[in-house]
Amino acid sequence: WTTWPVATSTVVIAAQVAGLWLGRRxxxxxxxxxxxxxxxxxxxxxxxxxxxxxxxxxxxxxxxxxxxxxxxxxxxxxxxxxxxxxxxxxxxxxxxxxxxxxxxxxxxxxxxxxxxxxxxxxxxxxRTRSASDGLDLMGWAPGDAWAVDTVTGETVPVPLGKRILIAGTSGSGKSTSARPLLAEASEPDDHRLVIFDRKYVEGRTWEHRARVACELDDMRDVVEELIAEGEERLKSLPRGEDTVKISKARPRITIFVDEGGELLSDCAAKYKDESGKNADFDDVIAALRTIARKYRAAEIIVVWATQKPTLSGDGHGLDSQIAGQLTIRLALAVATSTETQAVFGPDAIEKGWKAHELPMPWVALMRDQDKGPKQRTNPVRMRWMTAQQVIDLPPRPIWARTTATAGVPAAQPEAERPALRLVKDGAAEVPTPRPAPAETAPVTNRDKVLGAVRDGARTNRDVSDRTGIHKGTVSKLVKALVDSGDLVKHPDHGLVLGGAEEVSA
Incomplete structure (x- = not known):
């Protein structure tokens, strides 16, 4: 080592260089x-x-x-x-x-x-591939899956009877993805659909299969009917049962609120009532809160859709009390991570629920509260329908509180069954056939107002007390009937019927 120091060092350095080269090749x-x-x-x-x-x-x-x-x-x-x-x-x-x-x-x-x-x-x-690649998920037929897991290929059925939040920014496919759910919720004989739509477009598409309310006055009337229906169902629920048994007479009612942010904003807006006082439609939201909290056991189910799933701020699309009752959270692509957390919770991103990173359209994340915390965060690909495919669906009965079986002919009451008639010779009692009762159209609020005036109501308050219709709704109906000439505001007699039935002074 002392004789050949330079040569030895050269060999060692060369070995190290070779080792580094081998390791970095x-x-x-x-x-x-x-x-x-x-x-x-x-x-x-x-x-x-x-x-x-x-x-x-x-x-x-x-x-x-x-x-x-x-x-x-x-x-x-x-x-x-x-x-x-x-x-x-x-x-x-x-x-x-x-x-x-x-x-x-x-x-x-x-x-x-x-x-x-x-x-x-x-x-x-x-995610370079999807297990749903090659599947045609456009259109709907009864029993079709609502979505397909893009990782496992498993199908996701329509969760009928579950309170659902559907969130998604413009262009994410929110409305078209909701349509298979609405089709399924209006198809069976023991199911009915109600739609609240302040933007009118989606509601008009479903007029042949759902009771549609676009005006706030109409929504006020519908929620009053729904609360009356819910109370009646809960009071008749047999002891020991958690939910009512759905049937044609008592169908499951799915309430679909489209563009929830518009509804919240419009209901909070102030207007002048007939007396010049400030008024609003916050009672519609209050009623929806009651329905969401109280009537799941009555099989009255709320589904809430919004572009902006936030609980506060300008244009917020969720009411905190209603949101707390929605057990299935479905988010297509949303705009921000804040909206992801509003849908899935503050720990959403940490646990893999990243709806703000989803591609568009028709790809979603779905979280079911009833299944607990250990759920897969696999994206699902949604089934979707065009507006024309909805219009082409066959009509279904329309629910209304004023019809006994929510859109289908009422069962024949006991008093209207065939009566017995005595024959002169006393040999026998022969039933006298009665004509089948004609199916009557549901009584509208317009009919109720005219009927109340016909029976003597002379002020808006009288009409409201006699019919049970909200005074704000009565005010607008009376104005429309006066404009059309069906009612006259007489200076001495108050409200009187117009046209052929006009009462002179």
Whole structure:
């Protein structure tokens, strides 16, 4: 060692350089090409352990090692071993940008980093494919699935009888994705549909299958009927039963509120009543709160849809009391992470519920409160319908409180059954057939107001007391009937019938 110091040092340095070169050489992972796209092949090569271990430290991902990646119907799945203090699935998820840099991944490619099979394992899922690829989910027939899990391919049935929140920004497919739910909720003989729509468009599409209310006065009347129906059902609920049994006579009623933000805003707006005082329609929202809180057992179910699923601020689309009763949360693409948290809770993003990162349209996340916290955060692809497909559906009975069986002919009362008539010779009693009762159209509020005036009501208050219709609604109806000439405001006699039935002084 003392005789050949220079030569010995040269050999050692050369060995070290060779070792460094061997350790830093480019290794190309071998990937079986089973119909992979060029992008998938490149990602599989970079996820391979031979590539990952050489470049992880450059991105601050030292002490991590990938397992062999696999191609699944939902995309690429790869396990990651995490060694050393501070290394966890949560930590790796926080380093998502570094993982993307290491893999050279496109910005629009979706990726999830979640817990693995053990405490020192994580799992990377890159959504290059979908288990719903190739499926035609346009249109609806009775019994069709509402959605398909893009990871497992499992179908998701329409959750009839569940209170639901449907959120999604403009263009996400919210309205078209809700239509299969509405079609299913109006199809069976023991189901009826009610729609509140301040924008008119969706409601008009369903006029042949649902009771539609677009004007606030009409909504006020409908909620009054629904509360009366709910109270009657709860009072008749047999002891020991949790919910009423639905039937043609007592169908399940699904109330679909479209564009909830518009409804909240319009109901809060002030207007001048007939006496010049400020008034509003907050009683409509108060009634919907009562329906959402109280009448699930009566099979009166609220479904609330909104573009802006926030509880406060300008244009907020959720009422806090109603939102608290909605057990199924379905979010298509929403605008911000704040809206994601409003739908799924403050811990939503940490647990993988990232609705603000969903593609558009018709891709959603669905969380069912009744299933508990351990639910898959797999995106689902929604079934959807065009407006013309809705219009082409066959008509269904329309629910109204004034019709005994909510849109179908009432059962024949006991008093109207065939009566017995004595025959002169006393040999027998022969039933005398009665004509079948004619099906009458539901009594409208307009008819009620005219009837009250005909029976002697002379002021708006009289009409409201006799009919039970809200005084604001009475005021607007009276004005419309005066304008049309059906009523006359006589200076001495008050309200009188107009036209052919006009009462002279």
């Amino acid at each position: 480019a290794v190309v992972a071998q990937v079986d090409d089973e119909g992979l796209s060029a992008e998938e092949r490149r990602l599989m090569e970079r996820l391979a352990p031979t590539y990952w271990v050489q470049h992880a430290e450059e991105q601050g991902l030292e002490r991590t090692l990938t397992e062999r990646p696999e191609m699944t119907p939902a995309g690429i799945v790869c396990g990651v071993r995490l060694d050393g203090k501070g290394r966890s699935a949560k930590w790796l998820a926080s380093e998502e940008d570094a993982v993307r840099r290491l893999l050279g991944m496109r910005t629009e490619t979706r990726m999830q980093i979640t817990k693995g099979s053990h405490g020192d394992r994580a799992q990377i899922v890159i």
